[in-house]
Structure formats: structure tokens, C-alpha cells
Amino acid sequence: MIDTFKTLLGDAGVLTEPDDVAPYATDWKHTVRGAPACVLRPRNTADVAAVMRIAHERRIVIVPQGGNTGLAAGAVPDASGSQVVLSLSRMKAIQNVDPVGMTIEAEAGCILKTAQDAAADVGRLLPISLAAEGSAQIGGVVSTNAGGINVLRYGMARQLVLGLEVVQADGTVINGLRSLRKDNAGYDWKQLFIGSEGTLGIVTAAVLRLMPRPKLVVTSLLAVADPAAALRLLKLMQDELGETINAFELISGLSVKLVEEQFGQRAPLAGNGWFVLIEASANLGGLREAFENVLSRALEQAIATDGVIAESQTQAAQLWAIRERITEAELKAGRSVKHDVSVPIPALPAFLADAEASVSSGFPGARINAFGHAGDGNMHFNVLVSVDTDSAALNRSVYDLVAIHGGSISAEHGIGSYRVAELAHYRAGAELSIARLLKRSLDPKGILNSGKILGMEK
Ligand code: FAD
Ligand code: MLT
Ligand code: ZN
Numbered sequence: 001m002i003d004t005f006k007t008l009l010g011d012a013g014v015l016t017e018p019d020d021v022a023p024y025a026t027d028w029k030h031t032v033r034g035a036p037a038c039v040l041r042p043r044n045t046a047d048v049a050a051v052m053r054i055a056h057e058r059r060i061v062i063v064p065q066g067g068n069t070g071l072a073a074g075a076v077p078d079a080s081g082s083q084v085v086l087s088l089s090r091m092k093a094i095q096n097v098d099p100v101g102m103t104i105e106a107e108a109g110c111i112l113k114t115a116q117d118a119a120a121d122v123g124r125l126l127p128i129s130l131a132a133e134g135s136a137q138i139g140g141v142v143s144t145n146a147g148g149i150n151v152l153r154y155g156m157a158r159q160l161v162l163g164l165e166v167v168q169a170d171g172t173v174i175n176g177l178r179s180l181r182k183d184n185a186g187y188d189w190k191q192l193f194i195g196s197e198g199t200l201g202i203v204t205a206a207v208l209r210l211m212p213r214p215k216l217v218v219t220s221l222l223a224v225a226d227p228a229a230a231l232r233l234l235k236l237m238q239d240e241l242g243e244t245i246n247a248f249e250l251i252s253g254l255s256v257k258l259v260e261e262q263f264g265q266r267a268p269l270a271g272n273g274w275f276v277l278i279e280a281s282a283n284l285g286g287l288r289e290a291f292e293n294v295l296s297r298a299l300e301q302a303i304a305t306d307g308v309i310a311e312s313q314t315q316a317a318q319l320w321a322i323r324e325r326i327t328e329a330e331l332k333a334g335r336s337v338k339h340d341v342s343v344p345i346p347a348l349p350a351f352l353a354d355a356e357a358s359v360s361s362g363f364p365g366a367r368i369n370a371f372g373h374a375g376d377g378n379m380h381f382n383v384l385v386s387v388d389t390d391s392a393a394l395n396r397s398v399y400d401l402v403a404i405h406g407g408s409i410s411a412e413h414g415i416g417s418y419r420v421a422e423l424a425h426y427r428a429g430a431e432l433s434i435a436r437l438l439k440r441s442l443d444p445k446g447i448l449n450s451g452k453i454l455g456m457e458k
Contacts, residue, residue, distance in 0.1 A: 015039040027073040034077035053171035064198035066140025069132035072416025102210040103179040108139025124210040127154035131324040145195030147412030149247040152375035163207035164190040169443040198449040214281035219316035222307035223271030227349040247279040248375030255371040262329035339381040343407035351405040378411035
């Protein structure tokens, strides 16, 4: 098998040495350690198609991998030694940036930050933004239907994908790299591949929507007593500032403390409850004055207890660094069990209170690192635990409450290999049946990232 792939991709396109393969074998959190038979590094779509034809013929399981920043361990192989990682990293060209049509076309391996910068160079905004944007790739972002900090205004990756090129399990290339805003000619098949975590096809390139680049940006950190106050603040902000709000991030006191402990970075305001980081932007004047007025009202009405507005881009970046470093601070702090959950927005305070009570009573000593995209109803209810904590029991205690509050066990990170059992438990019935039907239709031999999302097909 290795020789066949070397003939196809050349020596540089096939990694087999343990040191070369190691970075591709474990996930960002180092929770899962796989054993790939080799790592393939195609140069173009034709290479990917040829790899898939061989894999299909010989029933070789292919695990697509982008920047390997995923938080569901979806991009790493299992420990069998037979699965092959397909890294898209060499396919990183930006094919086109169009400031009039407001689109960007890029290969799957293009780093998200590189694509953002290319859009900025022509005065446009690629609004998908997340703390891992310096490593995450367009193919990974599309395949996880990534969210991030700007979903409130611009939607998830799905809302920004106009066209896709995909290689199917048998090597067939579907070229749908169209940049059309309106296209009702038949089924919108690309939706199947967005968020399917490499289990239905390999994304090789995408056309994404761009937005006007706002000239005025206001960034503010506020202290609030609790999540209920944060939702009152959200309503006030939306009433007064409307669609100018890009981000509304809720951050617990413990999250801020973790960043201070691990990075020595302090929040520039006092607070003994929760914090909200808000970003608003616009192109027409008056935004800052309007924001200051709303902030004054929030303080007068005791919705917020304190607040600062960044005076410069540097200060804004410092406020964002507090938020964006939470995940790394959590990793440095020791073992954690992540819950990337969403509930209907009005249910957030009750869910957080119930989940905190349940974890505190069931898992003494556990520390709750809760933060996230509250404006979307998405919280990262991550729990710092000791080495002997039963993570399955912890998951159950959180996810049962997610279900009671009408939520989802994965808001944006996906199922990967972390949440396979939980998906089967919480999404039983017809929804799983249709998922299996799609999987069998598009990947009848079960060679695309098998074991992920739906588990091993029987
Ligand atoms: P990978 O990790 O390489 O892969 C992710 C999944 O997609 C795997 O199942 C893989 O098999 C599949 N895949 C990758 N490339 C392809 C392809 N070309 N074709 C088919 N399948 C493919 N996520 C959010 O949604 N919002 C956040 O705010 C956020 N913040 C993060 C912050 C940090 C610090 C970190 C480490 C991660 C964060 N993530 C977040 C998770 C992660 O960055 C995103 O899921 C990102 O989209 C993954 O991109 P990637 O290129 O690293 O994909
Ligand atoms: C984030 O929003 O920073 C990541 O999605 C969250 C995480 O670490 O759980
Ligand atoms: Zn997130």
C-alpha cells in the first residue's frame, strides 16, 4: 500500500517515519492517540481523487485532516494501525478574491487566517473567526461547520459557503465551485458535506462569502452579576445597536482567573461574577457614541456593574486575548472534560445553574470553566477534573440537563470520536436513521473517517 501511494504522490507525499507521523496521530487536546499506517500529503484535487480510488478499491480507511485543531478528535485515526491520514496542508492556494462579487475561493488546506488576510487586502471581511484561526484550515472549518465569535451577526460556516469541490469515497470529483448567491437548480448537495466531519467526502476547495469590512469597531468588557443579567444586557444591546453587534461572549469569573493564572494577563475591571465581551462594528459614524449611551444605561439600570471600552486597537486586542486564551489556559491547567453545548437563549441561565448544581454535588472538587458564545445560546461548559473522574458519568450529568432544556450536545465542535456514544444516546430514532442512510449511500464501503460521528457501521 505504501509503495502504491509513493508512486502516486512521490516520497514527500507519504510520511511513514514515527517522528514525522506523530503530530498527525494525536488531537489538539492530546486525549486520543492514534496509529496511522501513513500520512498522505496530496498536491492537488487529482491526487486526492487518485488516493480515494485506491482506498475504495482496497477498502482503506481515510481520515481527512486539516489543521488538526478540532476539539472532538475527529481528525485522528484509531489505534489499529490500518487507517491512513490524508492531510490537505499542501493544497493551500487562494484561487480568487473578488471584492465586487464579495467571494473568496481557496483550496482546503488554506489556513483560515491567510484567507482572512487576503480578504482584508481587498477591503473585505471573511467573518469566520476563532481562536485557532492561525492553524485551522478552510477544509476543516467547512467540514466542522465551524462557529466562533461572529456567528451572532454572520452565521456559522454553513451560512458563508457558496460553492464546494468535493472528492467522494470512490474518487469521483464533484466540482461545485460556484460563487452564486442564488442557485435553486436542484438539490443543494453541498450542505451534506458541510459539518459532516470528513465522513461523507473530502472537501478540496470552497467558495466563501465575504462581507463589507467595517471601518468602526467598538470592543467592550463588562462585568455582570450572573447569566440572567447578561441576557438582559444582550436584549438592551440588540434593542439599541441592532445588527452592529458581532460578538456577545459570556465569560465566567473562573475562566478569567485561569487566564490570569496561566498567562499572567488580568482583566482591566473588577467583578465577582461574570464578564461579557462585546464587539460591535459599522461603517457609518456614531457607533461609539451609541455604544457609550447603552453602556451608561446598562450601568444605571444595574444590568452591568462595571465596564470598559477599548480606546485603541491594542486595548481591543488585549480584551480579546483574555477570551481567546481561555482554551489554552484550560489545557495548561490539567485535565478537563469539554461540553460544547447549546440551549435556547432564554434557557441559558437556568441550564447553567442546574448544570453547576449537578456537577458540584456529583463531582466534588471539579471546577467549572464556563464561557462561550452566549449570544448564540452556545456555552463551553468545560469541567476541570482530577485524573480519576468518570468522564462518561460527568457527561451524562451535563447532557441530561442539556436535553431537559431543549439543547444540543454539540453546538459547534461536532461529534468526532469524543461524542459518538452520546450522539447515539441523545439523538435516537429517525434522525440517526436518516444519518445512516446518507452515510451508506455516499460511503457504502465505510472508508471515510469510519468510527466518527456514527461509530463503526455494523
Ligand atoms: P481538523 O481538526 O483537522 O479536522 C476537523 C474535522 O474535519 C475532522 O473530522 C476531519 O476529519 C475533518 N476534515 C478536516 N479537513 C477536511 C477536509 N478537507 N475534507 C473533509 N473533512 C475534513 N471551533 C468552533 O467552531 N468555534 C470556536 O470558537 C472554536 N475555537 C477554538 C479555539 C481553540 C483554541 C481551538 C484549539 C479550537 C477551536 N475550535 C473552534 C475548533 C476547531 O478550531 C474548528 O473545529 C476548526 O474548524 C477545525 O479546523 P481544522 O482545519 O483544524 O480541522
Ligand atoms: C472557544 O470558543 O474558544 C472554543 O470553541 C472553546 C473550547 O475550548 O471549548
Ligand atoms: Zn467556541
